Amino acid sequence: MLQQLYFIRHGETAWSLTGQHTGRTDLPLLPQGEQAARQLADRLGRIEFSRVLTSPRLRARQTCRLAGLGAAAVIEPDLAEWDYGDFEGLRRAEILQRQPDWNIYRDGCPHGESPAAITARVDGLIYRLRGLDGNIAVFSHGHLGRVLVARWIGLPSAEAQRFVLGTASVSVLGFEHEAPVIVQWNT
Secondary structure (H helix, E strand, C coil): CEEEEEEEECCCEHHHHHCECCCCCCCCECHHHHHHHHHHHHHHHCCCEEEEEECCCHHHHHHHHHCCCHHHEEECHHHCCCCCHHHCCCEHHHHHHHCCCCCHHHHCCCCCCCHHHHHHHHHHHHHHHHCCCEEEEEEECHHHHHHHHHHHCCCCHHHHHHCCCCCCCEEEEEEECCEEEEEECCC
């Protein structure tokens, strides 16, 4: 039975620093992102993981490697960030100029993923993760992680907007009396 799911957001990149939406664009970590990822090794190295999964994106794979878990990592395509489509590389202010009142969790992205599509992808991922044994580490991205936590505890994906998720952060999801819970968030 799954004990705890450790969700690790990748370290800082040039676009996460400037607030640009980074889905498919494969950016490396900045030096400060690399340093933050290395600092995760002490915390994560004390935990026995039965599986380590990572997004196929370079920034998540680098974070996993620098955190000391790269040798055990398996690429999981469903951990890739939300596909921002036409909004790839844009900042929120730029998107609002094109589409006032835009909210990714309600509106999705033109020529990218819709809220229904990301929800279906995350729900399938959660179903598979809950079928695994032991502690699982996953390395992924901000918007994907926010949707994952909302769906983990049974909330609609739109409620993901209420969960802030910093770079190189660790969040822990688990169970209490068989109910899915947030054990730690954004630490």
